[in-house]
Amino acid sequence: NFAVKLLLGLVTYGAVCLAWVFFRASDFTIATRMLRGMFGGHPHGDAILATRExxxxxxxxxxMMLAHWSLRETNIETAVTRLxxxxVxxxxxxxxxxxxxxQGSSNAFIYFQF
Incomplete structure (x- = not known):
């Protein structure tokens, strides 16, 4: 049913977000500091993103969620051919x-830098 699928989707999203912290952090100390911050451990820290962002x-x-939801019963090729x-x-x-x-002068995380 829909509620179970939604709950499973949210659990999966949460697990991916938590796992990503450990994947991206340079060491375990930084990962735990990041996780504390994600769960309110640094209530008076600097804001990283402005309200506009x-x-x-x-x-x-x-x-993006709307697009994924509308394509749940079909694929992108079929949807595009109808437009x-x-x-297009x-x-x-x-x-x-x-x-x-x-484009900007971002410091992108490149996977092949490992």
């Missing part, structure tokens, strides 16, 4: 513009 993340997350060509072209153009315009 949190809102942007929330909006993108909402639309008018101009919608516009989506590709917007994604390309977003990639170009949001």
């Amino acid at each position: 949190m809102l942007q993340i929330g909006i993108v997350t909402f639309f 008018p060509r101009w919608v 072209t516009t989506a590709w153009a917007l994604m390309a513009c977003a990639i170009i315009l949001t």
Whole structure:
């Protein structure tokens, strides 16, 4: 049923978030400090993200979840073939513009640096 699937999805998401901390941290001390912070262990720490950035993340997350939910009974290829060509072209153009315009001097985590 839906409630069980939703609960299992949330448990899986939580487990992945917790495991990611240990995968990304350079040592166990940093991982435990990060986990304490995630669960309120540093209530007066500096804010990492501004309200605007949190809102942007929330909006993108909402639309990604909406897209995944709408594709739960089909696949992306079938869904795209049903759309008018101009919608697909516009989506590709917007994604390309977003990639170009949001580039910055980020310190990206590259997996093959191990």
